[in-house]
Amino acid sequence: MPGPSANGAVTRSTLRQQIADALRDEVLAGRLQPGQEFTVKEIAEQYGVSATPVREALVDLSAQGLLDADHHRGFRVHEYSVGDFRGIVEARSLVTDGMFQALVDGRQDLLRPDDARLAAALAGVRRRGEEAERAATCGDLTVLIGYDLRFWRELAALFGNAYLADFLHRLRVQSWVCTVQYLRPLSDLRGVLWSGHTELVDTLARRDAPGARDLVDAYNAHSLALVERLASG
Numbered sequence: 368m369p370g371p372s373a374n375g376a377v378t379r380s381t382l383r384q385q386i387a388d389a390l391r392d393e394v395l396a397g398r399l400q401p402g403q404e405f406t407v408k409e410i411a412e413q414y415g416v417s418a419t420p421v422r423e424a425l426v427d428l429s430a431q432g433l434l435d436a437d438h439h440r441g442f443r444v445h446e447y448s449v450g451d452f453r454g455i456v457e458a459r460s461l462v463t464d465g466m467f468q469a470l471v472d473g474r475q476d477l478l479r480p481d482d483a484r485l486a487a488a489l490a491g492v493r494r495r496g497e498e499a500e501r502a503a504t505c506g507d508l509t510v511l512i513g514y515d516l517r518f519w520r521e522l523a524a525l526f527g528n529a530y531l532a533d534f535l536h537r538l539r540v541q542s543w544v545c546t547v548q549y550l551r552p553l554s555d556l557r558g559v560l561w562s563g564h565t566e567l568v569d570t571l572a573r574r575d576a577p578g579a580r581d582l583v584d585a586y587n588a589h590s591l592a593l594v595e596r597l598a599s600g
Contacts, residue, residue: 382416382420383420383423383424383427384424386410386414386416386420386421386424387424387425387427387428389414390410390424390425390428391428391433391540394433394444394544394547395509395512395540395543395544395547396509396547397547397548397551399444400444400548401444401445401446401447401548402443402444402446403443403444404437404440404441404442404443405441405442405443406440406441406442407421407422407425407441407442409441410425425442428442429442431537431540431541432445432537432541433445433540433541433544445544447541447544447545447548449594449595449598451545452542452545452546452590452591452594453591455538455541455542455545456542456587456590456591458538459535459538459539459542459587460583460584460587462523462531462534462535462538463535463579463580463583464580464583466522466523466526466531466535467571467576467579467580467583468576469526470485470525470526470571470576471571471574471575471576471579472576485525486572488525489525489568489571489572491521492518492521492522492525492568493564493565493568493569495514495517495518495521495564496514496518496564496565496567496568497564497565498510498514499511499514499515499518499562499564500562500563500564500565502514503560503561503562504557504558504562505557506555506556506557506558506559506560507556508547508550508551508556508560511560512543512547515539515543515564516536516539516540516543518564519535519536519539520532520535520536522568523535523536542590545594546590546593546594549593549594549597549598550597553597559593561586561589561590563582563585563586566582567579567582567583570582
């Protein structure tokens with residue numbers, strides 16, 4: 368049975384993750400703006416916790432590319448440029464291209480292309496996609512981001528490589544952090560946001576890797592054009 372020190376370590380680790388998740392959501396919601404600075408003490412007071420889990424959470428978010436650490440002034444929200452976004456999108460594409468081909472070819476260990484479990488797993492991912500599409504159609508950015516991240520995380524999990532799935536999730540969080548700064552000021556996002564999640568799942572269910580790649584290429588082109596247009600004013 369774990370001793371008190373082990374329980375304390377688990378509690379601190381859980382608190383660390385909770386703080387990191389809360390701050391990430393603050394950035395995605397636009398309540399923490401790019402370039403905004405804060406200290407460990409300020410965040411600890413805001414959440415009513417000790418400095419140690421806060422510092423650990425901020426270091427984690429810095430490692431994920433969401434914050435920049437300044438040893439003399441604390442931390443600030445990372446400012447992504449349009450060039451950064453292009454690089455993130457390119458990295459996403461390289462990951463998903465290989466993932467899609469492996470899924471339809473059955474090269475991953477988890478599921479074979481003729482395995483009924485693949486169809487069942489894709490059906491679960493499709494439900495996330497339906498929610499994401501509804502949010503995109505309504506222009507609800509906050510709900511869309513939540514379901515979109517979950518959609519891609521569950522889809523990537525089918526590849527059977529947790530490291531790759533985690534890397535893709537990190538890229539998708541970074542891309543949303545980059546785009547929300549341009550999208551939040553818009554009063555009406557209906558018809559602006561990509562909503563091809565279920566079509567992508569259906570394409571993969573047909574074992575059509577080139578078709579899935581074409582859909583993601585169109586999605587990336589749409590996202591890049593939107594960010595470049597909004598960034599230029």
